[in-house]
Amino acid sequence: MSRASCAVIGGGILGTAVAHRLVETEAFDEVTVIEKETALARHQTGRNSGVVHAGLYYAPGSLKARLCRRGVGMLRDFCAEHDVAYDEIGKVLVALDEVEAGRLDAIEERARANGVPGVRRVGAAELRELESHVQGVAGLHSPSTAIADFPGVTHVLAALVEKAGGRVLLGTRVVDLRPTSAGVAVMTEGPHGRSVQVYDEVVICAGLHVDRLARRVGGDVAPRIMPFRGEYYTLRPERRDLVRGLVYPVPDPRYPFLGVHLTPRVDGEVLVGPNAVLALAREGYTWGRVSPRDLAQAVGNRGFAAFARAHWRTGIGELAGSLNRRRFIAAAQRYVPELAVDDVVRGPSGIRAQAMDADGSLVDDFRIERHGRVTALRNAPSPAATSSLAIAEHLVAEITGVRGRREGP
Numbered sequence: 001m002s003r004a005s006c007a008v009i010g011g012g013i014l015g016t017a018v019a020h021r022l023v024e025t026e027a028f029d030e031v032t033v034i035e036k037e038t039a040l041a042r043h044q045t046g047r048n049s050g051v052v053h054a055g056l057y058y059a060p061g062s063l064k065a066r067l068c069r070r071g072v073g074m075l076r077d078f079c080a081e082h083d084v085a086y087d088e089i090g091k092v093l094v095a096l097d098e099v100e101a102g103r104l105d106a107i108e109e110r111a112r113a114n115g116v117p118g119v120r121r122v123g124a125a126e127l128r129e130l131e132s133h134v135q136g137v138a139g140l141h142s143p144s145t146a147i148a149d150f151p152g153v154t155h156v157l158a159a160l161v162e163k164a165g166g167r168v169l170l171g172t173r174v175v176d177l178r179p180t181s182a183g184v185a186v187m188t189e190g191p192h193g194r195s196v197q198v199y200d201e202v203v204i205c206a207g208l209h210v211d212r213l214a215r216r217v218g219g220d221v222a223p224r225i226m227p228f229r230g231e232y233y234t235l236r237p238e239r240r241d242l243v244r245g246l247v248y249p250v251p252d253p254r255y256p257f258l259g260v261h262l263t264p265r266v267d268g269e270v271l272v273g274p275n276a277v278l279a280l281a282r283e284g285y286t287w288g289r290v291s292p293r294d295l296a297q298a299v300g301n302r303g304f305a306a307f308a309r310a311h312w313r314t315g316i317g318e319l320a321g322s323l324n325r326r327r328f329i330a331a332a333q334r335y336v337p338e339l340a341v342d343d344v345v346r347g348p349s350g351i352r353a354q355a356m357d358a359d360g361s362l363v364d365d366f367r368i369e370r371h372g373r374v375t376a377l378r379n380a381p382s383p384a385a386t387s388s389l390a391i392a393e394h395l396v397a398e399i400t401g402v403r404g405r406r407e408g409p
Helices: 013-024 063-082 098-113 124-130 150-163 207-216 237-242 292-300 304-323 325-333 384-407
Strands: 005-009 030-034 091-095 120-123 138-142 146-148 167-169 173-180 183-190 193-199 201-204 224-235 246-249 261-264 270-273 344-356 367-371 374-379
Touching (some): 005 013, 005 183, 013 030, 013 384, 063 146, 063 384, 091 098, 091 124, 120 124, 124 138, 173 207, 183 201, 207 224, 207 344, 224 237, 224 292, 237 270, 270 325, 270 344, 292 304, 325 344, 367 384, 374 384
Parallel strands (some): 005 030, 005 201, 030 167, 091 246, 201 374
Antiparallel strands (some): 091 138, 120 138, 173 183, 224 344, 246 261, 261 270, 367 374
8 A cells, every 4th residue: 555645845944834734744755844944943943033923913814914923832842842942922013102102903803813921002101111222102011922942943843853754854955846646746955966856746835946846836926035134233142131021123114114113032132123134046145146047037027017117215214224224213212212332243144035916916825736646835934933834734634634625435
């Protein structure tokens, strides 16, 4: 009797979470994670801020809202069970004027609709009690918002996959996918050269490269992944007491990104950032990393011109902050006025794999597509790490449901 097999492409927190769910439910006899890097969590998982989002912003009923709230509980329990760092340090959105204070109403309403516990409005005096170095006219406090070690979670998940008999292939790049009568042929290039393996099912959790792989099995060009680099500074150790928890601005609904904020991490660092600039390569973590192919696909995307027309002023501001540290830090000084330019040093950067539709709009919700025997996670930006275990639960339920209908009488 043949053994059912599934390959998961991508060794970040989403790929390993899906693989873990597959072996946990015994949905397949053989489960293989394929990762092009020589270590896990090298890209979005290992380069994000480490925030476990509570679900303040997301449209009630959306996949983001539902899977974020489900994922928070699953992640918290998983970290406790496997001794992975997880700390509910809380988060405050800081309103600098009455206009921003008015925006808190809609966010609070969404948070309550999503079931976020403990969310409450605070005035200027109570804001100072929560964060003694922060100024603002009002705030929205989310005490359950947390930070976690996402790379640590990823490594535990991978170890559990291997313990259950699954495989984790590192340094193995997927160079092609082809549907066949027997399943999906996955062509890889690894330490021992090129090889082809046919799997019954394939799940693509490839982040920055998911659209290209999805195209190989019949997916549309859109949504196209747009690589937005987020750059950070870090507080010098002697200035880390400027914040106790997570300090965020009130998001402006006209703009697609949250803006610069201050983020303590489980390793003790405090991040200031990120900004959002279009990267010159899908893995362009610095200005010096340029891929003509990636750049041509980004700016040649038919929706990019519409996006640029709508947000060019914001883009110029983000670019200026990237090139000028004083300009960058000024954004955070608006609500932490004691923060000085000399209090920070250049920190890490990450790339947000943001999907853009053909009309130039950024895809807001998680987007999952099914192409024959291939499931592709076409859009999974923040809060994907928070939601990872719930996303895996959701994906595997869909995959096994489809297989059951196809293989049934």
